[in-house]
Amino acid sequence: MFLSVFDVFKIGVGPSSSHTMGPMTAANRFLDLILSDEWPRPAGAHVTALKASLHGSLAYTGIGHGTGNAVIIGLMGEAPDKVDPDRMDEIIAEVERTGRVTPPGHPGYNFKPKDDLVYDKKTPLPGHANAMRLTALDRDGRVLLTQVYFSIGGGFVVTETELLAMQKNKKAASTQKVPYPFASAKEMLAMAASSGLSIAQMKRANEEAVMDRATLDAGLDRIWDAMSGCIDRGLKQDGRLPGGLNVRRRARSIHDKLQEEWRSNRQNPLLANDWLSVYAMAVNEENAAGGRVVTSPTNGAAGVVPATVRYYLHFHPEADQEGVRDYLLTAAAIGGIIKHNASISGAEVGCQGEVGSASAMAAAGLAAVMGGSPEQIENAAEIALEHHLGMTCDPIAGLVQVPCIERNALGAVKAVTAASLAMKGDGEHFVPLDACIETMRQTGNDMNEKYKETSLGGLAVNVVEC
């Protein structure tokens, strides 16, 4: 099994990898399909109009997550990693005004969001909770082409056929030949023992099977730059987050207080926790505002990994750029194992799969740069994940704000604690990471749908919106 570090960490836009980036990517894929020869085009038929319908969790929480807007932007040919977040409102306004989408290389199609974009809560599509259907029609309203896409978490999008292939044979998810194809933590530890390499070195060797070292390092640096830029932007913003909940941004004011404390050498026994929390909150406030973020492994959980990297740079005097690269490679190795054997999608397994996975990845990355052995790193990931087991996904009003923003802060704190605990041991521990991941998968399967990104239970129904 091989999942590239650049599939785990993808630069995109907020607020949700599954509900914003995935649908935008699905729209991009549908545009490519329209131009391709992969469908039986009746002689003389021309696509003149498009329609989209959102199903399951995409329909229930799509408005709060900006799913409809993501589809519109995707149908305008904009991709999550390229679109300028500051131009998105303008693009949507243009489509609403003209009733047309005009992606580059296409003739332009009729698409009136009010009529042609449907939030269909009554018809879940079998296969996955995050489903959408895109349809192309000719001028007589005849359906020429229709395709269902599933947004399976972390910005990944698959068709029905691809999903079936993945479910039938998980290995179909990646056919890439790599020197260390570990699909579980047990295999990872065995390969580390037999090769004498660290987890980061094995992951690097796998990545370098498909790209040269300079490209890999430049890509890793770009990922960290994007994460770091997101923290910095988040720390400068004030005001209320969009969406109607009227949630106040807090990262800036907390940061101001921490800086003041730092300058005046005032004692703060929770200093590291406070800095970790403010970094994570800065990222997740940016995410909630639809800003530029990096999936880590999802948008909803995007604050944990950057916060712990920034904490490492801030509080560990030996920290350097090479350390950040090793951190990201190690974290991606753990994220890949979790995704392969369970899920990183809140709609599939609840928040244990999002913030829980992010915390496990961050704990592993931090243990790695603290000089941990592969066993200590696996232990760190396991501690962090174990203590997120059972955590539900219940965002109020379907917005990735409450509980998500603070939850990332706490996920980062747990990650650092888990890494520290693991570094105090020798790597021997009671619950293997694989058992913890399998427990998360089973718990997610048993979890009531109300708690899987539908906003039909939990905090989402017990807190009165103002």
Ligand code: SF4
């Ligand atoms: S509660 Fe967790 S899984 Fe659900 S949207 Fe928020 S961060 Fe994502």
